[in-house]
Amino acid sequence: MPSNDQSPLWLRPEQGTRGPKPAHTRRDVALAAIRIADADGLDAVSMRRVAAELGAGTTSLYRYVSKKDEILELMGDEVLGELRDTELPAGWREALRTIARALREVCLRHPWFANVLAGRAIHGPHSLHWRERTLSAFDGMDLGTDEMLAALGTLSAFVLGHVLGELADREAARRSGLSHDQWMEREGEYGPMIMASGEYPRFTRVMVEAELPHAADRQERGFEAGLDRVLAGIAAHLPA
């Protein structure tokens, strides 16, 4: 079965029965691409570069994958595999907290991952495994499925949204080639202009007073603050 037919990636057999055995596996492709993305960002993941990393001809990749987009899906599923042995503590609340933190950490470890997740649904085996495990947070609670889906959907939407915000800063600095401090300084140039204009009194007050935006661990604390709120909100909707 050729890889460029129309059936979905994960239903397509990885190799046919007839010809020579493929020299690599889909997983090899994913791992090579991940190495590149971790080192030089998602934009550096081109077919030619992945092929080179793999020691293969460029267009040979199309034996493993029908479009570049499928490489991204393979990468995403592979990274979700890193969550396999995340231990979930007892009690839905702490389990969800662990889920959220684990998801955030894997997004920070692979700064391209959140963008991959944002752009497409991943249906690979690791993704399924992860979904199954997140559902297990509610084991023994006799909850309706819609209630569980709402809780998990809310949680993961928050995590994804927050991590994307965190990475937007970081990646902008990285792409500009400046150090983070230099970049912060450039960004800081907006401040005086905003305050001087007088059009944004509330925003000005926030810039002056707020402690959080200046702290070194502001992202972490912002995440934990949001997580507390999301968990409290989920709790408020669970049957007593």
Add this chain to the structure above:
Amino acid sequence: MPSNDQSPLWLRPEQGTRGPKPAHTRRDVALAAIRIADADGLDAVSMRRVAAELGAGTTSLYRYVSKKDEILELMGDEVLGELRDTELPAGWREALRTIARALREVCLRHPWFANVLAGRAIHGPHSLHWRERTLSAFDGMDLGTDEMLAALGTLSAFVLGHVLGELADREAARRSGLSHDQWMEREGEYGPMIMASGEYPRFTRVMVEAELPHAADRQERGFEAGLDRVLAGIAAHLPA
């Protein structure tokens, strides 16, 4: 002042004092790009296409913008301008609800917008105006700035994350060229495989029992369910 120097986009004067007046404005560029993105998606926004839409030479765009990325920022800020006359009701809770819904709606109206928002921080005038207005939701409540930032950060992280999930489906169907129903059918092929494997009992139960995923308005209801939870969580952390 040349547009390709290093200073940030919004601090750079739109035109110099010496030479001929520019034939277009930054806003013209943004609007042309938005027309293209609305019609054919973000990938269709290329320098050549934007220039053509504007009736200009391709490289003339670099008189208005130093990188393509800045066009995306202009687009994002322009779209945030559509939120200018969103009326916020009295009471922080309903105000935040309105903010969240307005943000979601603008993301659905311009399906590329959430991805622009996810990838970079926007510092344009409309963005500032919007931030100022969202802060006004807490007017008269005597809240600390960190508390307001946590509330708004949590809310917008949730909205962005949720909308990206919504769009992932929709855009995947669009890109595949199939109708949404045909695409859903393709996706549905995974179902039997998952259930037959027996490895995912909880996930299987969800697929069978859950009402929400099959409803036509599932995205809307999922969003409202999450929003209720986030608001409840924010309420739980406000001083009584």
Add this chain to the structure above:
DNA sequence: GCGAACTGGGTACAGTGTTCGCAATAACGA
């Protein structure tokens, strides 16, 4: 052993963002 199914990969093509250079233009200093 024959043919079908499959893999590897080179070539080619249309399209991308961006740099450079140059002619035309308009405001400033003298």
Add this chain to the structure above:
DNA sequence: TCGTTATTGCGAACACTGTACCCAGTTCGC
């Protein structure tokens, strides 16, 4: 008023991109 200088529009060119097409070589089922 007349250079001088900053600025604009833009064509040519470059290095890259994803991928369709083709063909030779390999392996299995018959």
